[in-house]
Amino acid sequence: MEIRIYGDEVLNKRAEEVAEITTELKELIGEMIKKCPEANGIGLAAPQVGVSKRFFVVVVQDREDDDGKFVKGFSMVFINPVIKASSGSCKMEEGCLSVPGIWEIIERPEVIEVEFTDIEGRRLTGTYEGLLARVIQHENDHLDGILFVSKLPKLKQDLLKKRLNALKNKKRDY
Numbered sequence: 001m002e003i004r005i006y007g008d009e010v011l012n013k014r015a016e017e018v019a020e021i022t023t024e025l026k027e028l029i030g031e032m033i034k035k036c037p038e039a040n041g042i043g044l045a046a047p048q049v050g051v052s053k054r055f056f057v058v059v060v061q062d063r064e065d066d067d068g069k070f071v072k073g074f075s076m077v078f079i080n081p082v083i084k085a086s087s088g089s090c091k092m093e094e095g096c097l098s099v100p101g102i103w104e105i106i107e108r109p110e111v112i113e114v115e116f117t118d119i120e121g122r123r124l125t126g127t128y129e130g131l132l133a134r135v136i137q138h139e140n141d142h143l144d145g146i147l148f149v150s151k152l153p154k155l156k157q158d159l160l161k162k163r164l165n166a167l168k169n170k171k172r173d174y
């Protein structure tokens with residue numbers, strides 16, 4: 001499984017709805033859940049692995065909190081997600097496995113309500129905030145062909161142009 005890099009057309013396309021949760025799809029999702037932490041990511045959208053379909057995974061690994069307490073990791077799958085509502089606003093640094101080496105502060109809503117289908121085909125609604133809300137919005141953008149760098153002010157984008165162009169057609173197998 002190869003992670004597609006900036007400049008790859010699949011990253012600029014609006015992905016298609018998932019019509020059916022097939023065994024193949026489940027296998028692909030399983031691979032993505034494995035790949036995501038291997039590549040040091042916390043989210044991975046289907047277009048990033050060359051599949052123009054509307055789903056993404058979020059993988060949070062086991063960790064220790066500030067007091068040294070063990071916090072169990074988890075993974076989630078969002079199929080055909082729709083952000084129904086959002087509120088507040090916060091700035092957070094973002095990076096992207098498809099835009100390696102570039103980290104920028106992006107402003108986005110703080111709390112979101114998302115409707116999505118899970119791996120069992122159930123239509124669910126969840127409310128998320130903090131890091132999860134951030135990752136979900138970032139990954140959901142991938143399904144619409146939007147990369148986080150396009151959310152930066154024009155001037156900032158111009159400053160990044162050279163570095164972004166250098167990424168074009170560069171293939172990286174994490």
Ligand SMILES: [Zn+2]
Pocket residue numbers: 095096097098138139142
């Ligand atoms: Zn990304």
